[in-house]
Amino acid sequence: MLSAPRPEQRPTVHRHHGDERVDEYAWLRDRENPAVRAHLEAENAYTEQMLAHLGGLREELFAEYRSRIKETDEDVPAKDGAWEYYTRTEEGLQYAIFARRPIGGGDEEIVLDCNKEAEGSEYFGLGALSVSPTGNLLAYSTDTNGSEEFELRIKDLRTGELLPDVIKPTGYGAVWSADERYLFYTTLDHAHRPWKVWRHRLGTAQSEDVCVYTEEDEAFYLGVGRTRSRQWLVLSAHAAESSELRVLRADDPEGTWQVVAPRRPGIEYTLEHHGDRFLIVTNDEGPDFRLAQAPVDDFGPERWTTVIPHQPGVRIAAVDAFADHLVVSLRADGRTELDIIDLQGQDVRRDARLSVPLEPVTLGPRRRLRFDEPIYTVHVGVNREFDTHVLRIEYTSLTTPNSTIDVDLRTDERTLRKQQPVLNVDLSRYRSAREWATAPDGTKVPISLVWRDDRPAGGPLLLYGYGSYEHSIDPYFSTLRLSLLDRGVAFAIAHVRGGGELGRAWYEHGKKKEKTNTFTDFIACAEHLIAQGWTTKDGLAIRGGSAGGLLIGAVLNMRPDLFAAAVAEVPFVDTLNTILDPSLPLTVREWDEWGNPLEDPDIYEVMKSYAPYDNVATCRYPAIYVTAGLNDPRVSYWEPAKWVARLRDRMTGGGPVLLKTELGAGHGGPSGRYDSWRDEATIQAFVLDVVRRKSA
Template structure:
């Protein structure tokens, strides 16, 4: 085994609320120190050397991924006026092309070839992609280093030429005025928070752009959008527990923005437009939200009238308006659901599906005046499916199912199980496996559990390489997510955050105790706040599993949340509590923060990742954590760190690079838990390719 890099210790003392914390690796925060870059490069070399024996397996896995994926492919065109828009991937190309053709047929036009736009860069991501109302212009923005700061440009789709307008840096998103003379965009404050809204007139110097709004409250994010009716531009201001919306008629771009409802502590709302009314999804009368409406001319909260009253346990997530129908996205019994309301008679019905575990959402729907909507459907065993639904009749047409080549999908099974948390709460588990998997074979358990973000069941072509080697995959739907309604989130945040970790441990123990796997065959995985989950669980139960993968993990949570100068911190106080002002929050976070609680224990094999340009979880969090683990652990490991030196929170941006990264993670897991050999009988010949 190669020798791990030695991480220099330079003790630094953190003092808060009369408490002292010694941080021997705080120096890794200084990215300008050449020693930091040298250290990260040494860690990368150590990781590559440590996994060199898996080179053949990584190559095998990567080729398996490719063999199942239709590399030259395109999605179902979505109509918008005179055009139908779609994206295309091409074999050998890292990034998609954005394409359109006239409705009814005609010459195809490439709006943006992301491969050309990415030439000369190691990273590429889009922040905005907005076609103007007439279809003549495209405003788009790109990030070339993973920092999530974007350069905004405008392309004339008739000539193919770029206009001289270049604005940088900007935040995510951009919207057009109805007359196409103006583009609205956001910029970031020093803490990387979207906080200013600007108006740019085409053909003018961006230095003369008009500042329309500044959000001074550091707990609020600013965003700009447009209603599906295209009649209104929407300025959304959102904190974790409060919202405020301003609107402007799209045909009056130089007019005054109008406040819809002033922010109130603990009250959240979102807005949609439908004819003479605005629609609101709000928690003003209950934690699981209601759907309300009010006149466009007088939309204040005192005028909000129920369309769907609040119902405990039925979490209304959003509403999408079409000419004669409303489509409501909600959660009930741990599933995503879609309800359709007919505007003509107010009748409401649910779209039903045959599988017991699935994920459904509203797909790409560009037009307002339509009686047919597109939905997306998937499950652990059903590839992503694009379905058109006639809203009056519920008649459905499967437009496309993600092609999966050389695989008999009928061989995979899924189930929903429930574990019992220490406080008696039932925690749902979603599991998928191949039908011939031996009992007690290895299993990979995934979790997240923060920000009310739900890990709904999804299909993964890449995951099949684990399933075909006898490794089952499970999702622990722990508290802190939103799977079971707003209460599920509320009981997994702030002073109740520890429920997230004990829920996950309960799920892991359930899977071992009920014969799904063994302790030696269990691997666990999570990313970002899910990486905090992994780190906290390992401290609680170092014996829980044989391997752990923590991707861009938020493991030095207390240090970060105590520093208001860091990106996202002030807004995060609504999620974690404010340890700066509240000693009780400080004590609670100190008790679970992974970096602060690394113990002198035997730890499993650990694979951690970081992004040098990550604006969400700073690279130094996993770097410090790995160094402290190696210093304190009494046995086990190895503990490995891979840092993307030219990327951010999401890792590599190109699809082939992402597949190679996943092959490394899968190889690490299989090496640690001993997945069985890949059975040949699970795969069909080329002549029996299954694209459904």
């Protein structure tokens, strides 16, 4: 019988702002040290031993997942020029197959079979997947260890042959010039930040590529893309609270990139193209953003005129431009929404550079797409073409599987193209609701719940949370979650501050010096669910990943008595040490999210007050399951490893505390679908085992 691993303590002293902290496990950061690898392997062996009694349940859950999922399946094709593109899966294969068929009918052509690309690799990730304007060439990039560094290749789709061009390492994404002679891509700096954009001419060596832009400010990340009209390429530089875009005509790849609006602190904007104007979503006149427009030949911010004004509490997230319509994505009343605007009086099918000026666009009525369910998630789906009257959207809720719907933008008539198949299940048996908890400062915090109709009152419940980066955890359907619901476990999402569910203010009041609102909101949600009879302390499990893992770690320190079990996936728990180290990936950019404790003593004290690793208490902790990825560039493996070691040292009872490190993967865990299902089966078995025993 293995005992819990106890790594050697080698105290390291950290001093900042006159404060002194001791880190006894700092040595675990040295991934080249054989003792570190040995420790992670020992943790994996211990975790497997501690979960050995759940082997039957894990297999049962995995079998249930497979029984509900149509393993050989195909999504709805999306038209793009002479082709319709789609993704399909085959039973027994881990990864997707990207394919296409001629619009007029004909045989399938394989664009990219990720299963073949993944052969011989424990991990597989796809970065770029970009078909050239004529449909003749494919640029794609792959990652085989989870590091998120990619090798970019080019495939001739007419012959299936790979061109000799090989570009590595690159960041995510790649975009074609209009003439298909050039590709633009990003490369990473020492901190894993996309900081250079390059132009590659097909048929030449990478050493001949031209760097078209370098971003020296470590707070900014670069990306490249193109507008739906395909007339413009967009080079974006984004920090957490600021952005700066450059544009270049797609048919002028060797031209000069032009700045749309110089960066300003606190001002963000995105851009889309429509005829002779750019459409700009920006927060320059209010925190919930407005929609503006500017001429393509004179687009400085002084020329921006308002199309949709800023409205407090209604967060404009994006605009999608089509020939005769605009589609505005927004958040209102805690839900995602889509507004449609008709456009009249402008022939945008003509080239905007013609000497005859185009007529000004006239906005028709603005109308919202309405849905029957009170809690749902809707967003714009795959829409590859500009000149179309059909909008593809994706709709889901806690009880409705993901549904692909085509909307006629002229009549609003809807056609359900596909609903995610869920086999061997009566979906009518599941119920959902919205509750509101009251935070300590009086703020009302929404909770989304789902359960099966025969669940006993007060049964077990799994509460999920995130609460950072303005990222919203919207209600969504999960086939895998049904295994919990069918065993009497309800599922809830705490929509805590730090996310974006209720507009920009919801985010602003859950970051930097107000970050603790994220944690107290979550605790308030847990207490509300107990007080309202949804569950009990002995039946309450919690879960979160990455920044949501920070949430889990923080609330465990604040209220270890409130929960029976916790799952923290790749958790950002060594928060203060990481944000104090600008040499680590993401840190400098992260100062806009958390504050800079190197320069601001108040931020230092706030972070020190909640950082999970620094606040592990001498008390009883619930059962905790923790994951890590050895190659994770976002949350380094040592954060969860150090946290688990300190928890075991200081806790006075409870547990167990288990750590599973993926030794060949990164932030997202196992990459193959069957591997990820087995991973989920382990997590669900752990949760079920704990809440059954404690609430029995």
